[in-house]
Amino acid sequence: QEVTIKFSHFLPPNSNFHKNVAEPWCAAIAKDSGGKLKCQMYPALQLGGTPPQLVDQVKNGVADVVWTSPSYSTGRFPRTEALELPFSLPPGGLDGSRAMWDYYQKNGVEDFKDFKVLAIFSASNVVMSTASKPILTVDGFKGVKLRSPSRFAALFLTALGGTPVNMPVAQVTESISKGVIDGAMAPWEVLPATKIDEVTKYHMEGQANQPGFTQTPMAILMNKAKYDSLAPELKAAIDKNSGQKLVDLTGKVWDDGNNDARKKMTAQGNKVLVIKPEDYAAMKKAAASVEADWIKQATAKGLDGAKLAADVRAIGAKYMPK
């Protein structure tokens, strides 16, 4: 019989994710199930709640599939947090996503035991964008107020002497243009989508073959009972389009989105600045305390924090572009 999959996420229908990941995925499962699986999309949180609650929506069966980030629910996915450690994973979408998927399979399965995991991937490295003054050295962080998108971005900024500011993403552009804050940390792709590119001039990142500042893991999750209730051939249609295949798809979509954003911004006169290796090394050194603190916290929760952190680095190194 026909099965409808309720697919819920937090971005509008014209977003990169909706058009280039969600819709193609739905088309693929429909095709591979001979039309028996079809999606009902609920973009822009139409099912209510806030982004952190998507994970409960799918756990409780309010939605069947969601796209969310484990990092929205601090504390709930303790092993997965390691993926956000500063300077640990490759900056690219595809490389970062493959690294995250490897790490998940090795260390993260326990975190997601209540879910059927379809993909864990990377929203790619965050760049620092500022309106009037580039940040190229550790000293450059002093007194600079940046909107930070996650806990680890905030910890990273604090460790380097900057000031993380927390505010809803919808207010960031206005706040930068009025000088409430000096800039923001966000992946490339987010900048034009939120018009941050119009109010900032300088965009700082590391070398392409160096780990990024920090990156946010993303997850596409399915309700476990819903998956288990499917007939074998429908399960097969889901399986065929999930896991490594979906991870690679999202990674590529993110890389494309980032490249387009970068091109658009360079063309309109925004300055992309690559931090010099010696300054980058100094930043990395200054941010080391973030990892040490995290290991302590993870250990206090009964996890082997040191090993998890080491694993992230090892897997990151494996996927680092030469």
Next chain:
Amino acid sequence: MSGMAIGLTVFAGLLALLALRVHVGVGMFIGGAAAYLAMNQGDPNALLFTMNHLAYARLSNYDLAVIPLFMLMGQFATHGGLSKSLFRCAAAFLGHFRGGLAMAATGACAGFGAICGSSLATAATMAQVALPELRAHGYSGRLATGTLAAAGTLGIMIPPSVPLVVYAVLTQESIGKLFVAAVIPGLIAMLGYMLVIRIVVTLDPKAGPAGGKAPWSERLAALLGVLPVAGVFVVVIVGIYGGWANPTEAASIGAAACGVLAIVNGGMRWPGIQASLIGTAHATAMIFLVLLGADLLNSGLAVTQLPNELATWVKNSGLPPLAVLVAILVVYVLLGCVMDSLAMILLTIPIFYPMVMGLDFYGMSAPDKSVWFGILALMVVEIGLVHPPVGMNLFIIQKLAKDVPYLETAKGVMPFLTSDFIRISFLVAFPALSLWLVHSM
């Protein structure tokens, strides 16, 4: 039943419940719950789990937190006597013209509206100060009450404005942008009301006799009295546009400024503070119960796909976009006969917004259209506050002006309603009136 049919049934049932005196928030809650149950063939699981985070998600919304903060600011301003100094100052400069005191009340309402986000509070506060003066100076009951009921709506038309905050949250629009967009239409509204007063007293000079001319010493003293209000205004404006704060924080700055002013300048003490907090509690709670119900209703309707399908249908129907827009505005005026302005926004924006966004108006970009429609919706729900039979502002003024019959107040407000309709036609025809300031910021 199809999702669309379920959605329409729920909506009809909801309107019936509301007509039967069920609280607006509760009716919406029940409507949302019914939609969930019907769409899940009676399985309550999705509904119950949606309710788990409903309250915390809604109440902890960063943007919505400005509502209680605005309420607090308005309450402090009221209990600190800011309304009195505003009216006194405007009266010192305008009182000697025919109809001048009524114009002064209008100007004072606009000034108070700049620090108060609610129309009812503006009408009630200014009426307490201005009504006795207007009557003492021989103004007709009709003009006095009509002026205050209409000018009270400047409380939401001049930013800050609670309905705009709610619109912003529902449509993920920027609060700051909407506030900026409301400035010029708000000022036009004020000038329009003053013009109406001018015309009324020209036709009937006895309605608003001219008073004595205030000497410059008195005007100067009145100006000094209004300085604190101007001070708060500057603090809030500098707070927002001088790069100190985002809108939520600016509301905190305004509340603090009004609180300090009320205590230092207005002599407010614990009883006054207590009354301010209780007033804030009532005004906030009224809004938030509706917000909670609307949350469930909106996700329930989304499950039925009614808003999407209606929007698609309208888009493909080939109806001229302006005709659709006018029809929407007429629905608001009709709903305004019986409903509260905020309840109207919460009930209808999820349905109307996708329709408007799917149509082409003057080739406007999507962000422009979204701001423009927000201001139009604000202007038209504001009308609901003053048009009979049920206009909240009319009732409030009625309570305060015991010597003026309701029918007189209702008649008095008619000329002002005319100016409202003319202004809205202008805003429909010339989107630049709302968008120009947004673009030049």
Next chain:
Amino acid sequence: MAELNPVAEPSHAPTPVGGVPRWLDRLITGWGLAGGVLFCAIVAMSIVSILGRKLLASPIQGDMELLQMGAAIGSAAFLPLCELYDHHIKVDALTTWMSERGRAVLDTLAHTLLLGVALLLTWRTALYMLEAHENQEVSTLLLVPLWQPVALLVPSFVLLALAALSRVNASLRVAVKGAAA
């Protein structure tokens, strides 16, 4: 009238409806006042944070989280007070032609439904609290356990239910006796 303006009526009547026990009125009023005081604290916190950010480049860490938690707890605390004094928004233009008794019958129904909603919210919010506790979810920067602010909503919904119950009782009396008690 659907909406009474608290500004227009600064006097806070000692007994909101006939037959409400004094302790309940005091409790609900005190709880609402506490919510108001909480908002004053939020205002103070925001001012300190804004000044710190602007002048010293050091805002209060987690100011946004604190504001969100505080605003949730504070606004929930306002709900019972508003119900006890019957200020929640309703449409009553269409029933003005009815007798007082007829309207009281409808109001009994309305407040009973509100009571039902309050009980549902009490139940589900309490469940959410347990869920958040079990999932060990914490706030992003200050690591405040999420279950704590959620737990502080529960008493507000319990009081909302009690306020609704008093209203049901009051309307029912008018409906039965046919006159205001």
